[in-house]
Amino acid sequence: MNEPVSISRATSLSRPASRASRHGSTISRSQSLIQKNIAAHDLRPSDILIERFTAWKAIVKQLISYFEGIADIENNIAREMTKLAGIIQVPFRSGNQFLGEGGLQDIFYGIRDKTRAIADQHANLGRTVDGSIVQHLQKLKAEIKAHIKNIQNDTGKLATAVAKERELSAKLIGDLSTNVSIYKNTPLNITAKTDPYVANQAVFRQLVKQVHTENALQKSLLLTQASSAMFEASLVQAIQSAWATFSEWRTRMDNSIGELFNHLQTDMSALPPDREWITFAAREDHLVDPETPLRDPQAITYPSKDDPSVLPVHIGLLERKKRYTRTYRESYYVLTAAGFLHEYASSDPAVGHQPLFSLFLPLCTLGPPSPSSAKSHKFHIEERKDGTGATNSGSFRHMKDSLIGRGHSTGRAWAFRARSHDDMMEWWNDIRMLCARYLVASEQMERDGPVLAAVRAAGYTSDDDGEETEEGSSIEEEADDDDDAIYVEARDLADGEGEETGPPEYSHGPAVSARDNGANGYPVRNFLTAGPRRPSADGGARRSTRKMAQA
Structure with a gap:
């Protein structure tokens, strides 16, 4: 009896459960x-x-x-x-x-x-x-x-x-x-x-x-x-x-x-x-005509353009001896009427517009030129502080002493060399007209024959056989003979002391009389026979001062 009841209960319980689940699961x-x-x-x-x-x-x-x-x-x-x-x-x-x-x-x-x-x-x-x-x-x-x-x-x-x-x-x-x-x-x-x-x-x-x-x-x-x-x-x-x-x-x-x-x-x-552009150029009056020639700088005129003081006296190439290396360096030089010898790096004004070296010649002494028989064509310029110097200091020994720092002068000296003897004489003749004084070498005796051969056989050489060894100069020293060169005053100050002199000018005109001022204002020596300013066509140099005095 208990089992059927239990079964019926189970059945009755399962039905309500199924009904509840049916309603609850609808959504x-x-x-x-x-x-x-x-x-x-x-x-x-x-x-x-x-x-x-x-x-x-x-x-x-x-x-x-x-x-x-x-x-x-x-x-x-x-x-x-x-x-x-x-x-x-x-x-x-x-x-x-x-x-x-x-x-x-x-x-x-x-x-x-x-x-x-x-x-x-x-x-x-x-x-x-x-x-x-x-x-x-x-x-x-x-x-x-x-x-x-x-x-x-x-x-x-x-x-x-x-x-x-x-x-x-x-x-x-x-x-x-x-x-x-x-x-x-x-x-x-x-x-x-x-x-x-x-x-x-x-x-x-x-x-x-x-x-x-x-x-x-x-x-x-x-x-x-x-x-x-x-x-x-x-x-x-x-x-x-x-x-x-x-x-x-x-x-x-x-x-x-x-x-x-x-x-x-x-x-x-x-x-x-x-x-x-064609239309613009046709109606515009202020354009430059293409046919207008270009201006030439040489044709420009301005005040003092042709003044003698602005024209160079001499231009060309020279070699100047270096002071420490003792070698020569060629440069372009200009000699001006004001008395300056300017050194430029180049002859082109655009390259060398400022001088590298300038020497005021009126305060300098010009040494004698080397003879035509010398191997090196050179001359020397000595700087003097007072610009006058002594009257008996014109020998080669005194010139050498002044160059190496001895003697009466305390200035410096420079050696210049040209490519040829004629070129050197042209420079020397133009420079001597502007220097305070210059030295003229006496005529050398031509020595040849057995005497010269014996001298050379003994081991002696002439003065022109080698280059000089003095620093800053190349003067060949002669024997202790003060009469080998004669000192010539470029400015004669004996007359007219205290007189006012005109401005320095330079002229290439003929020689003037003694104690007369030249075109550049400096007194020139009176030569009895006025020689040419430059060497003759045959290449000979001017006669020495002693020969001219004897004439």
């Missing part, structure tokens, strides 16, 4: 049809379609953003091109500098107008993309959203019904198993409703209903798949149409812009390069 079944209540593979085609067209919606959205960007770019280009057109200011503000017609101004008119036309082309393309293509793609996006909604509505209801039928079928099958168990265990406790036959009939009817619902869902899915395939094809065609429209408008714009630029190129290349 949850409608919310989670695919994930919980049914198998995933049965309703997966619907989910796949939804996911696919959701991806299509994202693609179309990207394409919309792309074309919106193109529209913005074209509109920005249109604005910038309009600004560029405003840069060209025509007509020109520079007065009558350019032609009004048929010149550069007409080309600039074309540049401005065609730039504005190019800006209009870009603006038209931007408006077309924004108003046609972007709007078309936005409508396409809305259609995709609607199609996704239709898939959800059509298959969703059927999927809900299938889920309900499957749940009911599972419950009836469970009840059938329970009734069969009661029948086998407690056959006396079975009722008409719990009869396994009746329960089986209910299960069969429910399975038939479930199968019909599932078949309806399958048909709906097949229709949805077919419509989705057609809809996707229409999506592709719509995108292709949008891109074809953009390409057509873009090609049309590019062709128009290309034609505009070609016209600009044609107009610019058609302008002759010299048209503007």
